[in-house]
Amino acid sequence: MTENRSLQSIRGTRDLLPGETEAWDVVEGIIREVMGIYQYREIRTPLFEDTQLFTRGIGEHTDIVNKEMYTFEDQGGRSLTLRPEGTASVVRSWLQHRLGAQGTVNKLYYLGPMFRQEAPQKGRARQFHQFGAEVIGTDAPEADAEIILLVLAVLDALGLETWALHIGSLGCRECRPGYRDILVEFLAGVESLLCEECKERMKTNPLRILDCKNEGCRLATAKAPSHLDHLDEGCQIHFNAVQALLSDRGIPFTVDPRLVRGLDYYERTTFEVLSPDLGAQDAICGGGRYDGLAQMIGGSDRVPGVGFAAGIERIMLALEAAGVELDFEPICDVALVHIGEAARQRLFALCDILRRAGVACTIELFDRSVKAQMREANRREALLALIVGENELKDGMVTVKNLVDGEEEQVSFEDVVSVVLEKLEKMDDEAVDEEPQDWSEEDDGSEPEPGEAA
RNA sequence: GAGAGAGUAGCUCAGUCGGUUAGAGCACCAGGUUGUGGCCCUGGGGGCCGGGGGUUCAAUUCCCCUCUCUCUCCCCA
Known part of the structure; x- marks a missing residue:
């Protein structure tokens, strides 16, 4: 066996070459700038963690944990996993270093590679890059709203104008079991119409049946009771408050009663930002509140937290589709x-x-x-x-x-x-005189009328 | 994980109904211009026709396997 094929980057990973790295630098710079303006500070956690952090945090029955993690044993026989997402690591670090010991609210952001063993296609790689932010230590609806406003501010600063914001609420520990029972009762009546996978979900995670894309399941569950009608008073007030805060800022959004996220740690607020320009992988950002996560990964108390994660590759694709120019050549004097x-x-x-x-x-x-x-x-x-x-x-x-x-x-x-x-x-002065910087944000209204051709 | 399509020069792609030196545009290099860029003209270097196996007198072309990419399902950022 002296096979000597030329080595290449493995499936689902790729090299960012000169010509692309410059655009990434620009994007990452803008992300960091906006994070600074919103007063979020960077946290860098290891790329691999104890496997249990993810199985307990993200959830045993999620696709991510079940079939997408890069898990391996180190020489001491410990099971380690390349991080498939960022939030669990951030909360772990927050607990480990007692960042909340003073009773303060922590605002943290991260940016870096994540790893999931999925079938690669456009907008989906096995090593991909996310940035995200977390507010840990408060359940104030302002935190939820700020997290959403923050990611929208980043998109705006990048020049990405077309997106759709979907929000929902999953209820909390208190009201979710009640809703779950109501839902299971309904689903039992239509179980024969569900796909095999969803029949299995009846036992493991019935909430996610509502998120199934299977035609039959969609029809069968079209009249399923909505979680939004079964929130307890606290969750309802909280969800209303988040919506009001977004409306005050003039942010358009759609309340999606079926918005279920693929990670088990979410409670109350969930949201997604979708890009109409992307096709099948149209989610550029997802997030929500995870007040139970800290306890799930070994913290002694529940710790309120809310955050988002956004895919940089997908944002790059959306920017490209929208015709936003990021390329620039390095300067040579x-x-x-x-x-x-x-x-x-x-x-x-x-x-x-x-x-x-x-x-x-x-x-x-x-x-x-x-x-x-x-x-x-x-x-x-x-x-x-x-x-x-x-x-x-x-x-x-x-x-x-x-x-x-x-x-x-x-x-x-x-x-x-x-x-x-x-x-x-x-020469630099002359160039500036000729091309004034556009940070003035002033639109002089001299845009040519569309359809006006010579 | 399942289905479909595609891999030919650095890039974008032609082409070979199986046959002798595999092409174009762009890019690159050189000359035209003894030591001066952009435009133009002329010429040149570059290809295991993704990899492996099979059929054949002969395979880049047909068949099988494999790798990679793209798209869809699924899931997610």
Whole structure:
């Protein structure tokens, strides 16, 4: 068995290449900026955890735990799992480090890879990336509303304007069993119409039957009693309050009586943000309240918490579908162009001096023609070219060419750094004058009328 | 996990009803312009036709397996 096939990234994972990483940097930067404005602080938890954190937190009977986790044994025989989501880890960390010891409310956010062994397709990978935020320590409906407003603020800052917000309530520990009984009673009457999987769910998690996409199940459960009609007083008041807070901010939303999330730790508020541009995998964000989670993973008390998680790949796809441009090329200020070996050496040193002065420089490492070096400079949209050949070496000069207007001048080696800095500053000012930044948010109303063609 | 489609140059794709040197556009390199970018012209380098096996005188083409991607179901971010 000497198979020697070329190795590649494994199914469901991919490389982010130059050209993509820049866009990711932009997106991640915007996420962090908005998190800062909302006063959420970053938490970074390990990529793998004790398997029990997820089986107990997410739930034994969920798809994630049942068939999607990357679970392995370490050398000590402990069962470890690559995190399939972020919330359980954040709450675990919150408990472990007693972040709530002072009775304060903690606002935390995270950003990073998650792992689920699913069939890869558009908008779904085995290693994918989420950012999310959690408010731990309060059951105030303002926390629920803020979490939703926060993710919408991120989407807005990214330029993603088309989305649909669905919200629902699952009730709490107190009222859920009552509803569950009512639902099971109803479902028993239509059980013969349900798919096999749902018949199984009757025993394990009947609430999720309402979320089944199977045609037969949908019809059979069309008239099922809604959880929203069986909330207890506290849950009803809470849900009303969340809705009122969103309405006050003019946020459009749809109350979805059948919104059931795939993780067992949710109580009360649940929500999803959907993108109409994505097709089958249209959920770009999901979240809700999880007041029982801390106890499920070993905390001594119930700890109120609410949060969301959003898929970065899906947001990227939605941005692309919406035509939002994120691409940008790295800036190159100066291209160093040599003619001959001696000049090349001289420029190599100058290049590093300029770089240490903060000037982005490119220098030829092969021995290509001047024409090729200039073409490279043009490709990188360098502002200046510094050209040195035998003539310049003889006179101790550098030819400084402005690549925007084509003007050239000779500068001594001693002065070249300060001259370059001066010219770049001047060119930068001119560029700003020509293209005012758009953070003014002012719409001058001069948009061309649609349908107006020449 | 189940079903469908696709893999040919760095990229986007033609093509071979099985047959001799497998093509285009873009990109790249060089020359036209003795040391100067963008436009133009000319030329050039690049391909185990995804991998393995089978049928055949002959396979990139047909068959099987496998890997990967895309889409759907399911589930989720």
